[in-house]
Amino acid sequence: MSAELANLLGVILILADLTIRIVALIIIPRERKPTAAMAWLLAIFLIPFVGILLYLVIGNVKLPKKRMERQREINAMIEQRAQNVDLGTDSAAWPTWFRTLTEQNRVLGALPATGGNRAELIGDYQLSIDRIAADIDTARHFVHVEYFIVAFDETTRGFFAAMERAVQRGVTVRLLMDHISSAKVPIHKETIAELDRIGVAWNYLLPVQPLKKKYQRPDLRNHRKLVVIDGLVGYTGSQNLIHRSYDSPKNLKRGLMWQELVTRVTGSAVAAINAVFLSDWYSETDENLLTAEHLPIAQVPQDLSPDALVCQVVPSGPAYELENNLRLFLGLVNAAQEKVIITSPYFVPDEAMLYAITSARFRGLDVQLFVSEIGDQGMVWHAQRSYYGQLLRAGVRIWMYPAPYILHSKHLSIDDEVAVIGSSNMDIRSFNLNFEISLLVYGKTFVTAMREVEDGYRSAGRELTLEEWERQPASATFLDGVARLTSALE
Secondary structure, X not given: OOHHHHXXXXXXXHHHHHHHHHHHHHHOOOOOOHXXXXXXXXXXXXXXXXXXXXXXXXXXXXXXXXXXXXXXXXXXXXHHHHOOOOOOOOHHHOOHHHHHHHHHHHHHHOOOOEEEEEEEEEOOHHHHHHHHHHHHOOOOOEEEEEEOOEOOOOOOHHHHHHHHXXXXXXXXXXEEEEHHHHHOOOOHHHHHHHHHHHOOEEXXXXXXXXXXXXXXXXXXXXXXXXXXXXXXXXXXXXXXXOOOOOOOXXXXXXXXXXXXXXXXXXXXXXXXXXXXXXXXXXXXXXXXXXXXXXXXXXXXXXXXOOOOEEXXXXXXXXOOOOOHHHHHHHHHHHHOOOEEEEEOOOOEOOHHHHHHHHHHHHOOOEEEEEEEOOOOOHHHHHHHHOOHHHHHHHOOEEEEEOOOEEEOOOEXXXXXXXXXXXXXXXXXXXXXXXXXXXXXXXXXXXXXXXXXXXXHHHHHOEXXXXXXXXXXXXXXXXXXXXXXXXXXXX
């Protein structure tokens, strides 16, 4: 190569690099959080060509325009249906902050708060699956199943058998599973073969199939977990439909087992859980069942006892313009007067959430965080650890659930009357990139039951102290810091 050509190529590369940096400064900060923008700019400035390639692949946190429009259409239908329905609530008796929070949730997610509900917590892994299977055996009209991960294995065999019996009775069984997360399970082919054999109507959620013209940012995932039977019984929580090792050779080698929490719901809130499923079904299949496959709230048996719960389903994800779940969590933590107790397997808060949690402690509240002693995802684990020092110095108590268990439960409780349970982690991915479902519950009996679950975590685990934390080696804190920076790439 001649010296002139080499010089020309050098000039072209310098100009291309400069152009990438200037364009990045113009485009990336637009309508993006400063922390996320800085993370992307840092990646592009340090590794320009690799950074811009990554940005083109995973830089857009929203879904295609058609999918966004579909969500707005669905929200409008839900709002119209809810206008003339007796929701069984006396909002005048609620604290002002709770009434305004439920209004925020309705504006963002379309679903109103409803009364006359009951909710039971189930923390036994196999029992929760067996309880759902038993309820499926009572189905007469429809069964709707939606999970991040679905697998046909020794743990879920009874669940699949219940679906088969339902189909044989003439009940329509529909199932949605996240494409990438379910497809990477080693027994995925056997799973879909079993679904086809028993006659379940199933579809992938957010499929990444460019040849079929189905494509979006590949790490936008549907992380929801829910089941609805005839509009009378609903389930949601943290647990997927799979063995507690996730059928992963790596997990089996380490002996890892997942610890979950699921809630069984009856009452008018089941209609809202079903609305989330029907919305996702419509978005993926173009089949609109929102006015067909549901039980009108007026026909749902209501709990009229003094212990009846007020519940509100809060859907969130990249099809929504705003971060519905983050705003819910912020509202709760900022409203707390006595205590805030958070359980999250992947705790990577954004700046607003971190400030809300530490500010609650500075106000003199009892603030506690339950996490796992070990992690199953290296970068997320190190990003999570990077916040421990700040939290401990603020006075937050951190409880470590013991190995070989991964505490995968996801819930938040404040004071003695309000709690949230669902699929959402307290991390940036759940706030921005994942479709999630959260169930907001107002009622002392439910929070009392959650306190018992938290007591179990506390008894099984140990408390991480600031003294112990400050003995961490420099190599670990270096990895924590690097992971924290990359966690903001949204």
